Amino acid sequence: xxxxxxxEGGIVEQVERQLYKLIDVIKVTDLTGEETMVRExxxxxxxxNASNRSQVLELVDVFRAQMVDVSxxxxxxxxxxxxxxxxxLMEQLSPYEVSEMVRTxxxxxxxxxxxxxxxxxxxxxRTALPRxxxxxxxxxxxxxxxxxxx
Numbered sequence: 001x002x003x004x005x006x007x008e009g010g011i012v013e014q015v016e017r018q019l020y021k022l023i024d025v026i027k028v029t030d031l032t033g034e035e036t037m038v039r040e041x042x043x044x045x046x047x048x049n050a051s052n053r054s055q056v057l058e059l060v061d062v063f064r065a066q067m068v069d070v071s072x073x074x075x076x077x078x079x080x081x082x083x084x085x086x087x088x089l090m091e092q093l094s095p096y097e098v099s100e101m102v103r104t105x106x107x108x109x110x111x112x113x114x115x116x117x118x119x120x121x122x123x124x125x126r127t128a129l130p131r132x133x134x135x136x137x138x139x140x141x142x143x144x145x146x147x148x149x150x
Contacts, residue, residue, distance in 0.1 A: 002107055036108040042086050043068070044077045045100040046093055056096055063089045074099065 003019075005012055019028045048056050053075070060067055060077055063085065069076035077093075079086055083106065090098070 035111040037111050038082060038106055038108040039080050040083050040086050040106055041078070041080050041104040043102045044079070044090070044093065044098060045074055046077060047074050047097040047099050049073065052096060056093070059089065059092050063092075065089065 005015055016028045019025050046056055065077050065079035067075055068078045079089055
């Protein structure tokens, strides 16, 4: 689970203490400043007809998005990108009628070979999930980890 907190160190420490009180929380870690790969996923339904469909499809290509559903009156576009690029696509689609949008919010994973696990237990086959985080200037992120069940 990724939790993004915008606040000073004292607020972050308070949130960490509160998270540790939860029964299922194994480890809470502040990964601000770590190298991460950050993405968001969005599904965007755009109303379009034969006359403007090609223009919408050009935008899909420019933003390296994908058309995942098509009907006679609409398209559903999928984009996995950083938040800025997703916002830019939404701005470019504004002349068309965006009838619906679903957006995940930020998710992230540490880059390279780094894998942070709360615990590993080879005998029981239980492994902690890798942490996911979004560190940026002015934001402190906290992550809860939960062991997977066998």
